[in-house]
Amino acid sequence: MPRQARLDAPGTLHHLMARAIDGTLLFRDRKDRENFLSRFPTLLKMTGTTILAWALLDNHFHLLSLSGQQKISKFMRCLLTGYALYYNRKYHRRGHLFQNRFKSILCEKESYLLELVRYIHLNPLRAGKVKTLFELDHYPWSGHAVLIGKTKHEWQEKNYVLAQFSPDLKKAIQIYHRFLAEGKEQGRRDDLSGGGLIRSYGGWSRVISLRGVTNRLDHDPRILGRAEYVAEILREATPETRKQFKAGEKEKLTSQTINLHCRQAGIREMELRHGSQRRAVSRVRAQIACQLNREYGIPMAEIARAVGVSTSAIVKTIKKHWE
Numbered sequence: 001m002p003r004q005a006r007l008d009a010p011g012t013l014h015h016l017m018a019r020a021i022d023g024t025l026l027f028r029d030r031k032d033r034e035n036f037l038s039r040f041p042t043l044l045k046m047t048g049t050t051i052l053a054w055a056l057l058d059n060h061f062h063l064l065s066l067s068g069q070q071k072i073s074k075f076m077r078c079l080l081t082g083y084a085l086y087y088n089r090k091y092h093r094r095g096h097l098f099q100n101r102f103k104s105i106l107c108e109k110e111s112y113l114l115e116l117v118r119y120i121h122l123n124p125l126r127a128g129k130v131k132t133l134f135e136l137d138h139y140p141w142s143g144h145a146v147l148i149g150k151t152k153h154e155w156q157e158k159n160y161v162l163a164q165f166s167p168d169l170k171k172a173i174q175i176y177h178r179f180l181a182e183g184k185e186q187g188r189r190d191d192l193s194g195g196g197l198i199r200s201y202g203g204w205s206r207v208i209s210l211r212g213v214t215n216r217l218d219h220d221p222r223i224l225g226r227a228e229y230v231a232e233i234l235r236e237a238t239p240e241t242r243k244q245f246k247a248g249e250k251e252k253l254t255s256q257t258i259n260l261h262c263r264q265a266g267i268r269e270m271e272l273r274h275g276s277q278r279r280a281v282s283r284v285r286a287q288i289a290c291q292l293n294r295e296y297g298i299p300m301a302e303i304a305r306a307v308g309v310s311t312s313a314i315v316k317t318i319k320k321h322w323e
């Protein structure tokens with residue numbers, strides 16, 4: 001039997017994020033958060049997924065996971081669909097709860113595992129949900145309190161993380177806590193939270209994406225690792241995961257996406273393509289940019305040309321989408 005592509009093979013490390021649509025509060029009260037977390041034991045057992053770190057904020061969440069025998073997409077699809085049904089029933093609403101699809105960044109364990117654990121667990125502090133590390137130690141909506149033994153969630157794998165610091169549990173917790181405190185002043189890190197930019201050969205000049213090797217700055221929100229790691233994944237990736245386009249397919253897909261969003265929003269396509277900054281147009285432009293880049297891997301420069309703004313504007317739009 002051929003080996004499964006490492007893009008989602010068992011044991012692959014993923015930084016997962018999902019955000020509520022149009023600024024909707026994803027978790028309005030304690031019961032919402034409890035309902036969301038109550039889904040983990042069954043889904044993790046069903047898919048073989050492992051959760052190493054997590055944080056729930058008001059309108060989005062972060063997970064750090066290891067893939068199991070089932071694809072990570074199955075775990076996330078069941079999690080998001082189940083919670084959306086609960087949420088819509090409770091609050092008497094219809095339609096999508098989550099903005100676009102969930103985001104998954106494939107990460108190199110050796111270089112990013114501990115950095116991601118720290119980054120995700122510091123999210124409540126950066127977001128102002130807690131003011132101090134002491135308060136974070138007792139914050140019930142992240143995996144940090146589980147790692148240091150202040151609360152329990154049997155479904156969270158804490159030994160795997162703590163073993164990275166020391167084989168002695170007590171010492172490991174102390175070292176981990178110091179490690180967390182050292183990252184307190186780092187602030188938001190785009191390289192870990194959704195920039196999707198691959199640091200290759202020590203700089204930004206050479207980037208390898210799932211579409212191939214280029215000598216220009218590119219953006220791929222699905223992978224984070226050293227050049228050697230990225231190249232290895234590319235060798236094992238299937239044609240399906242590479243998302244290669246035939247001549248003209250990208251342009252057709254971009255045009256269809258723009259047309260669909262404009263029709264749904266009642267906006268003239270020409271107004272969008274000519275760079276209008278009207279609020280309704282800017283909102284639709286952001287939705288188009290995120291879908292084209294996240295779901296189809298269209299480079300930001302090509303998106304910018306299609307929607308009538310600069311590449312830097314598209315970069316800011318996509319970053320803001322995941323803040």
